Amino acid sequence: MTEFFAQNPLYIVLAIVLVIWFAIYGYLFRLERRIHDLEQSANR
Amino acid sequence: MSGKIRAFPWKGLLGVWTTLVIVLALALPMVPQPRFWYEFPIVPGLEDKARIIFFHVPTAWLSVLAFVSSMVYGIRYLRTKDLRWDLRSASAAGLGLLFCVLATVTGAIWAKFSWGTFWNWDPRQTSIFVLLLIYGAYFALRSAVEVEEKRASLAAVYAVIAGVVMPFFMFVIPRVLESLHPEPLVNLEGSVGGLPAPKLQMNGTMLAVFLASLAAFTGVYYWMWTLRVRAAALELRRATEGENRD
Numbered sequence: 001m002t003e004f005f006a007q008n009p010l011y012i013v014l015a016i017v018l019v020i021w022f023a024i025y026g027y028l029f030r031l032e033r034r035i036h037d038l039e040q041s042a043n044r
Numbered sequence: 045m046s047g048k049i050r051a052f053p054w055k056g057l058l059g060v061w062t063t064l065v066i067v068l069a070l071a072l073p074m075v076p077q078p079r080f081w082y083e084f085p086i087v088p089g090l091e092d093k094a095r096i097i098f099f100h101v102p103t104a105w106l107s108v109l110a111f112v113s114s115m116v117y118g119i120r121y122l123r124t125k126d127l128r129w130d131l132r133s134a135s136a137a138g139l140g141l142l143f144c145v146l147a148t149v150t151g152a153i154w155a156k157f158s159w160g161t162f163w164n165w166d167p168r169q170t171s172i173f174v175l176l177l178i179y180g181a182y183f184a185l186r187s188a189v190e191v192e193e194k195r196a197s198l199a200a201v202y203a204v205i206a207g208v209v210m211p212f213f214m215f216v217i218p219r220v221l222e223s224l225h226p227e228p229l230v231n232l233e234g235s236v237g238g239l240p241a242p243k244l245q246m247n248g249t250m251l252a253v254f255l256a257s258l259a260a261f262t263g264v265y266y267w268m269w270t271l272r273v274r275a276a277a278l279e280l281r282r283a284t285e286g287e288n289r290d
Binding site: 010011013015017018020021024025028029032035036038039042 | 051061070071171278281282
């Protein structure tokens, strides 16, 4: 396993970029829900 | 003006699309002579470092898009004096600055591996640094004025001037002065001052992934922009209601 990643470091880059993207996506998704809730309560 | 900004509707599609783009951009093999549809051509002098194009160029493209949007919304504010246009202009400028920083950082990381140093005041680096200063000053200006209408007017005028100046720093100056920066789409000769510069010739697969990446980044930008505008509109509404109560 270690040898595979040593020979193919791009897969480590791929894993890191995917983690960053999922974190950004999750953050934006949660932000969207919170803003939606605030809009709903402001309209009431 | 048109009503409030609606929520971004294609979140699920954007999530899958962007994930796919990231996997394709980084996992497809680079070979000297591509024979299969899933192979990228090797770029002499860049090799795997050429994959930065899938992330670096979209961030630079989005900073241009955001700065132009900021200028257009600034003009609309000046014509209507409606503060909601100012919110849209400021939100676009903020995201433009964010993507400009990302383009600078990703470019500097690439430069470290290609040129041996993060920063060497190449014309491309110098011009984007000046752009960062220009849009950094935009937010300094906004934070220096307390009266909303006055702040919005000054910021709108500044956004228009900055938007006019921006193409010179983004497109003209780096091409007038000699630079080591690869020019995949414009410098078809692939040379700088008679010396060979890395030339990026994409095959169909690479171009498709590149365009898919541009679309994915643009989707992420639009989603972020709608969130910023909606949050700023809520804040404005709360402030206005507070003033009315007082």
